[in-house]
Amino acid sequence: MAQLEASAREADDVDAVTRAVLTASRVLTAVSARSLAEVEERVTLPQFRMLVVMSGRGAIKLVALAESLRVTPSTALRMADRVIAAGLAERQPNPDDRRETLLTLTEEGRRTVESVSARRRAGIQAIVQRLRPARRLALVEALDAFSEAAGEPPAPGAHTCPRSAGRREPDVRGACLQRRRAGWLRRCP
Numbered sequence: 001m002a003q004l005e006a007s008a009r010e011a012d013d014v015d016a017v018t019r020a021v022l023t024a025s026r027v028l029t030a031v032s033a034r035s036l037a038e039v040e041e042r043v044t045l046p047q048f049r050m051l052v053v054m055s056g057r058g059a060i061k062l063v064a065l066a067e068s069l070r071v072t073p074s075t076a077l078r079m080a081d082r083v084i085a086a087g088l089a090e091r092q093p094n095p096d097d098r099r100e101t102l103l104t105l106t107e108e109g110r111r112t113v114e115s116v117s118a119r120r121r122a123g124i125q126a127i128v129q130r131l132r133p134a135r136r137l138a139l140v141e142a143l144d145a146f147s148e149a150a151g152e153p154p155a156p157g158a159h160t161c162p163r164s165a166g167r168r169e170p171d172v173r174g175a176c177l178q179r180r181r182a183g184w185l186r187r188c189p
Helices: 002-035 045-057 062-069 073-085 107-128 133-149 176-182
Strands: 089-094 097-105 158-160 168-170
Touching (some): 002 107, 045 062, 045 107, 062 073, 062 097
Antiparallel strands (some): 089 097, 158 168
């Protein structure tokens, strides 16, 4: 009987967390949509994802871009054609193999990624600023755990604290050792 109750509580916990993550996902999707509002006539959300990948990777082959986006090469080609037509990317020959073509962002494409990302960051920051500091730290820990469970790398600005059995904590003011020395924390969590 106790085992059934424990199993039911665990299922309720999973359902509650799932609902909370879905709600947060809707909020983040709305922030993303608002951040694209100024460029929505030129760039869709999937095309913006393409530009972000290109921004982070530099010159990239179409096949590698398709793999990064988890789409077929033909889908990536159609998306690339649209962002090229919008003046946000360009094709150039691969200097290592003249038979291959690389895709790169134009200066306009780079500015677009930067401006949309800045608006998205500001939208998220406005929400996060409404949280108490303790809630912010709990949110970082929860989101890092969620990302890890999905197989994603840790968020930039987080580090593994050697005194906390490998848990990460946000690197708000430098490494935890530096924070302890400066008296910001009595000890690592």
